[in-house]
Amino acid sequence: MLQFAVYGDNQYLLVVEPLARREGLARDRFIGSCPVFTVIGTYDGKGLLEKGYLPTEQDHLTAIGYLKDTPRELRLGWMGSGFKPLNPDYPCVVASRALQLLGDGDHTRVISWYSPT
8 A cells, every 4th residue: 555545534545556466366457457556435325225235334434444554555356346447548546436344354355336236
């Protein structure tokens, strides 16, 4: 993690430098081709719950708390559509509408949601 900042109640900026993947593993379609990956996020569950599962605002705030306290290396993933590039010409700068923690201890992952499908 290169940078993490919180703005207001639930908006954040997360900048990561992806670690090289082990040989034989599939490249992540969002993060895999980026030397630096920037997430500009907030909690915006409006209109998404009726389309399927989405983390609650409390889930999102818990994930933000984890990011504030996490060591520099973290596991970042996605569910549903995960992220939305803010500009197709710059796919390494994305938006997120919710965060969630999955797992625990050494296996904790921060998961981004943009839309559940």
